[in-house]
Amino acid sequence: MNVLVIYTHPNHESLSYAFLQRVLQGTGENPNIAQTQVLDLYGESFDPILRFDKVKRRRDMHADPRLERHREQLRWADKIVFVYPIWWGRPPAMLLGYIDQMFASGFAYRDNGGLLPEGLLKGKSVVCVSVMKGPPLYPLYWLNNAHKVLMRKALFSYVGMKKVKFFEFGNMEKPGGKQGRKLERIYRYFKSVAH
Template sequence: MKMLVIYTYPNHKSLSYAFLQKVIKGSKENPNIKELQVLDLYGEDFNPLLVFNEHKRRRDMHQDPHFEKYRKQITWADKIVFVYPIWWGRPPAMLMGYIDQLFAANFAYRDNKGLLPEGLLKGKSVVCVSTMKGPTNYPLLWLNNAHKILMKRALFHFVGIKKVKFFEFGNMESPKGKQIKKLEKVYRYFKKVDR
């Protein structure tokens, strides 16, 4: 299995970075994972801003040479792992800008004149590892599970990715947040996971 990890947080002394390190450590100890690439969106200075004008059209995003490296990473990967915080009930703007530009028509999906498009990323799987200040059940009880619906139904299922797993960790700024236990849970998962 080839795995791409997309990390979205600007601080390398953060809990999000500690989760990234546990993903990497577990993956390197997993015999099912043959190759691993890490994409640090802040480290790359990835530009999340969409620009459309007379020279750059939305319908041409799937062949924009600026994003060729990132398209190759997505195509290459069997499993894509996203590590990010939940801010205001959703992923950071940096990650959403990456998704807006990379999960483009004629790369991630194709319109077929029907109700739903054809997903072009079939056969891949996704894991989302996210942290938040609020309680773990906050997105479910207060936001009607908006984060998971956005990521699973509106994005991943739309592009053909059916196997999606979430780790949503709440209370991460609390001294009683069980951070070490949650870090170990992620490490153990990636040490054993297959497709």
């Protein structure tokens, strides 16, 4: 199994970065995983701004040569892992900008005349590891689970990726937030995940 980890946080001393390190430790010790690649969106100064006009059309984004390396990473991966904080109830704008450009028609899905398109990324699985300052049940009771609905239904299901797992950790800025236990949980999961 090939694993692509997409990390989205500007600070390499953050708790999100600590979760990234535990993901990598687990995948590195997992005999089911052949290779792991990391895409650090802030680290490589990924441009999240979606630009198109009469010359550079949105319908041609799937062939934008600037993004071919990133498309190849998504093709290569069997499992895609997103590591990011939840800010204002949703992923960072940097990650949403990556999604806007990478999950384009002609690459991630194809319109087929039906109610929903044909997902072109079938067979891949997804894990989202996210942290937030607020309490764990805040997204469920206050935001109607908007974060998970956005990621699972509006994105992953739309492009054919049906196997999605969430680790959504709250209270992560509190001294008693059990950060160590949650980091260990992520490490154990990725050390043993089979597909």
